[in-house]
Amino acid sequence: MDCNIFDPVELPCGRTVENRLVKVVAMYEHMSNFSGGSPNEFHYGLYSEWAKHGWGMVLTGNVQVSPQHLTLGRDIVVPATLNAEDLKPFERLAEVIHGGVDGARSLAIMQLSHAGRQSARFIGGRSPFVAPLAPSPVRVGAGNPGAVRDVIADFVFHTLFQAPTEMTTQDILHVQSSFVRGSLLAYESGFDGVQVHAAHGYLLAQFMNPKSNIRNDEYSAAPENNIRMLHEIVEAIRKVVPTTFIIGIKINSADYVASGSTEEVSQQGEQCILDHIRTISSWGIIDFIEISGGDYEKPDFMASVGSQQSERQAFFAQFSQTVMKDLHRSPTPFSSIPLVLLTGGLRSHSHLQTALVSGHADLLGIGRGAVLCPDLPKILRSQLHNSKSPSTWADRPFAHEPAAVLGASKWLPNVKLVGAGFGSAWYIIRMRDIAVSQIKNPGAEPPPLDYDQGGLFAFFKMWAWFDFGRATVWILGISTALVVGFFCYH
Ligand SMILES: Cc1cc2nc3c(=O)[nH]c(=O)nc-3n(C[C@H](O)[C@H](O)[C@H](O)COP(=O)(O)O)c2cc1C
Numbered sequence: 001m002d003c004n005i006f007d008p009v010e011l012p013c014g015r016t017v018e019n020r021l022v023k024v025v026a027m028y029e030h031m032s033n034f035s036g037g038s039p040n041e042f043h044y045g046l047y048s049e050w051a052k053h054g055w056g057m058v059l060t061g062n063v064q065v066s067p068q069h070l071t072l073g074r075d076i077v078v079p080a081t082l083n084a085e086d087l088k089p090f091e092r093l094a095e096v097i098h099g100g101v102d103g104a105r106s107l108a109i110m111q112l113s114h115a116g117r118q119s120a121r122f123i124g125g126r127s128p129f130v131a132p133l134a135p136s137p138v139r140v141g142a143g144n145p146g147a148v149r150d151v152i153a154d155f156v157f158h159t160l161f162q163a164p165t166e167m168t169t170q171d172i173l174h175v176q177s178s179f180v181r182g183s184l185l186a187y188e189s190g191f192d193g194v195q196v197h198a199a200h201g202y203l204l205a206q207f208m209n210p211k212s213n214i215r216n217d218e219y220s221a222a223p224e225n226n227i228r229m230l231h232e233i234v235e236a237i238r239k240v241v242p243t244t245f246i247i248g249i250k251i252n253s254a255d256y257v258a259s260g261s262t263e264e265v266s267q268q269g270e271q272c273i274l275d276h277i278r279t280i281s282s283w284g285i286i287d288f289i290e291i292s293g294g295d296y297e298k299p300d301f302m303a304s305v306g307s308q309q310s311e312r313q314a315f316f317a318q319f320s321q322t323v324m325k326d327l328h329r330s331p332t333p334f335s336s337i338p339l340v341l342l343t344g345g346l347r348s349h350s351h352l353q354t355a356l357v358s359g360h361a362d363l364l365g366i367g368r369g370a371v372l373c374p375d376l377p378k379i380l381r382s383q384l385h386n387s388k389s390p391s392t393w394a395d396r397p398f399a400h401e402p403a404a405v406l407g408a409s410k411w412l413p414n415v416k417l418v419g420a421g422f423g424s425a426w427y428i429i430r431m432r433d434i435a436v437s438q439i440k441n442p443g444a445e446p447p448p449l450d451y452d453q454g455g456l457f458a459f460f461k462m463w464a465w466f467d468f469g470r471a472t473v474w475i476l477g478i479s480t481a482l483v484v485g486f487f488c489y490h
Pocket of ligand 1: 025026027028029060061062111197200250292343344345346365366367368369423424425427428
């Protein structure tokens, strides 16, 4: 296939992606207020850096459709009402993403998500004694009979996650309408589209996975039912947005089989997801499908390059090639076939080019690489234009991963979430550094990368970050209430 990273490509809805580089796949920023909120100056600062460099598409981190089901507490949340005042911060974010220099205009895509049972106990936006909603009352860490269990893993999962409450049909309909409202928010505030997050063990993935869905009704994990929830959501979204509004889906490449030998599980799992993707394509309303993998019990999506888990990422690449072939053999008209977005471990020009040329993907998703190297499209462009011998740079990674992240998986090896958490913290701190530097001086280069910063230190730094203005208002408010109370009492 004769295809280049900088070739434009058309989506089924008719919109064009100017090149194949997608940041900047969704990455949770941890920048909103505690217990969730709208985008703010930090988000604008961060996204303005990516906007400068000509990415084809820019996805936001997950925007939660339910304020009671956050991930790490500082999520962007779809507001309760969509009046002009509520839309403003989202309009500003869309403007920032669109506002590239030199005429480069990235498509702005809002990722919509509901964490379901993976919404943690103290920071998920609920009181600590209110359980999250999920398809079935199966706690994270409890529904995986094949997993290595130990006391520490059980303790960590028990402390962080509650046994969820099984959703009623009314809850299901409510969640569906929340996704539709999220899409209206995206549309009305000027985003070009949404990506519905149905991967990484979040609510919609929970419906598809027999380890988290033991229902017997029409939303069960049986093959004929397990993508009903996703289908009803995207169909309802398509009805309220124009045909040119982009709708994408993020989905896992496996994890749809409850038990069996590893080979059986992976073969059945692969067949099952291929069937899903075929079905999704036949709906004729989806513009792109991002293939990823893993969940909080097994965070494959956070594998480091060179680690054992990165073999899983190579598997995503192989699998996405199978998907591409399968889709193009299907009876769905060519113009309605969703583009395939491959994410995970793409770290060098030759990785990117091979994925395109070998037909592994139509679009190339870069997460951590885009944090290490926000100007990647510019660098690749100038390498292509200026260098006569690609062999000198094509295989070189565009940025080295920090040791903190490579080492993080050694922490509590049976609770991979902890290692992944320390790894993510390093990137979250880096995103914050970029944001702060852009707020101080919008034209400046981001500060140098701090490779000496450890994962544990990044983790503390990630949490020890307050909105001092708001904290002061709270402290003053509480002190006043105490003083008034004291005098009234006497
Ligand atoms: C700090 C951080 C936050 C992330 N947040 C999200 C998210 O909000 N939604 C999502 O779908 N994936 C999220 N991911 C996963 C990435 O989208 C991506 O699948 C993963 O990082 C693998 O791609 P990479 O090897 O290019 O980084 C996150 C990853 C990181 C490192």
